[in-house]
Amino acid sequence: MEYENLRVAFEAQMLEMYHPVIGIIDTPWLKRAEGEADYENEYVQGCWVGYQVYRAALVRALPNPRSETYVEYFPDVEGGCFNEAKYIAAVNAALTAAGITVKEGV
Structure with a gap:
C-alpha cells in the first residue's frame, strides 16, 4: 500500500474507532507536525x-504456483496438472505461520 494511502487508512481508522468512544479524536487532533512526517500529538504518533x-x-x-511442487503427473495424461488443493494448503500454511488467521469457506 502506498505511504499516503496507508496514512489515509490510519486516520480513517482512528476516527472510526475512537471518536464515538471518547469524542476527542477529530481532524485537529490528527494534525501533523511541521514537515508533515509526524503527528503533533504523541499518542497519535505512537x-x-x-x-x-x-x-x-x-x-x-506466498508459495510460487509455478513450482514443480504443485504439479501432479498421471500415467494417462500428457504433461502435468496443477494441484490447486495442494497449493491452497501451502498458502494457508504460510499465512498461519506468519500469525495470520485464515478463515475457511470464504
Whole structure:
C-alpha cells in the first residue's frame, strides 16, 4: 500500500474507532507536525508508528504456483496438472505461520 494511502487508512481508522468512544479524536487532533512526517500529538504518533509496523508485518511472500511442487503427473495424461488443493494448503500454511488467521469457506 502506498505511504499516503496507508496514512489515509490510519486516520480513517482512528476516527472510526475512537471518536464515538471518547469524542476527542477529530481532524485537529490528527494534525501533523511541521514537515508533515509526524503527528503533533504523541499518542497519535505512537499509534501511527505501531500501525505502520503492523501493516508491514502483514506483507508475506506466498508459495510460487509455478513450482514443480504443485504439479501432479498421471500415467494417462500428457504433461502435468496443477494441484490447486495442494497449493491452497501451502498458502494457508504460510499465512498461519506468519500469525495470520485464515478463515475457511470464504
